Amino acid sequence: MEKLKLIWTILFVAAFTTASYAGDNVFSAASATAAPGQEAVIDIMLNNADEVNGLQFDIVLPEGIQLVMDEKNNPLIAPSERAKGFSVICKAVEPGRFRLMSLSFQGSKVKGNEGVVLSITVKCDAAVKKGDNIVRFDEAHLSFANTELNKTDSILPSFETKVTVK
Numbered sequence: 001m002e003k004l005k006l007i008w009t010i011l012f013v014a015a016f017t018t019a020s021y022a023g024d025n026v027f028s029a030a031s032a033t034a035a036p037g038q039e040a041v042i043d044i045m046l047n048n049a050d051e052v053n054g055l056q057f058d059i060v061l062p063e064g065i066q067l068v069m070d071e072k073n074n075p076l077i078a079p080s081e082r083a084k085g086f087s088v089i090c091k092a093v094e095p096g097r098f099r100l101m102s103l104s105f106q107g108s109k110v111k112g113n114e115g116v117v118l119s120i121t122v123k124c125d126a127a128v129k130k131g132d133n134i135v136r137f138d139e140a141h142l143s144f145a146n147t148e149l150n151k152t153d154s155i156l157p158s159f160e161t162k163v164t165v166k
Contacts, residue, residue: 024049027057027140029161030116037126039068040163042135044118046082046142052110054103054143057156059120060136061096064128065163068121075100076121082110083117099139109145124165132162 025048032040046052061067067075067090075090075098085108090100102118110117122135140156 025052025142025156027055027137027156027159029135029137029159031162031164032122033164033166034122034124035166036124036128036130039121039123042120042122042161042163043080043116044120044137045115046110046117047114048110048142049113050142051145052142053107053145054101055110055117055141056099056101056143057140058093058138059090059098059100060138061098061122062133062135063096064125064165065122065133065135066125067098068123078119078121080116080118082112082115084108084111086110088118103143122163124163128165130165132164134160134162136160 025046028045028047030043030045032042034040046055059067067077070076077088077090077100079086079088079102083102085106086102086104088100088102090098093099100118136158137160138158140158142154142156144154
């Protein structure tokens with residue numbers, strides 16, 4: 001398993017060795033609502049002034065909210081039409097914290113300049129308390145197709161959303 005992590009990390013670093021100014025590129029997340037024991041979808045939006053060819057951030061889940069896993073035990077995270085052709089890699093870093101990377105091995109870029117890029121499916125535990133639960137997204141980074149932008153920082157501010165349990 002450690003070998004697989006190392007391979008993915010090397011691939012990501014090799015594919016995205018450029019960085020850029022992130023002032024005109026902003027992540028945000030739509031809020032979601034679910035009942036205890038049910039699923040909800042959090043849409044991740046990207047407004048970007050630059051051509052983006054990769055993105056990364058950590059998902060920090062509150063107690064009682066978890067990522068839904070697919071049949072291969074991978075988090076259920078889907079690229080939108082804007083990120084068509086992108087692969088999504090998401091692994092646990094520590095309990096309640098997951099690192100997500102999304103990129104195209106064929107060199108695709110995020111289409112357009114605003115809107116949803118990923119949809120993340122979460123589930124509320126049956127015993128979760130009703131009310132607002134904050135989901136944070138930390139360590140946000142973008143990779144840019146324009147290599148002339150590589151001398152400045154690609155780090156974006158953290159962002160958050162709420163999952164309301166009714």
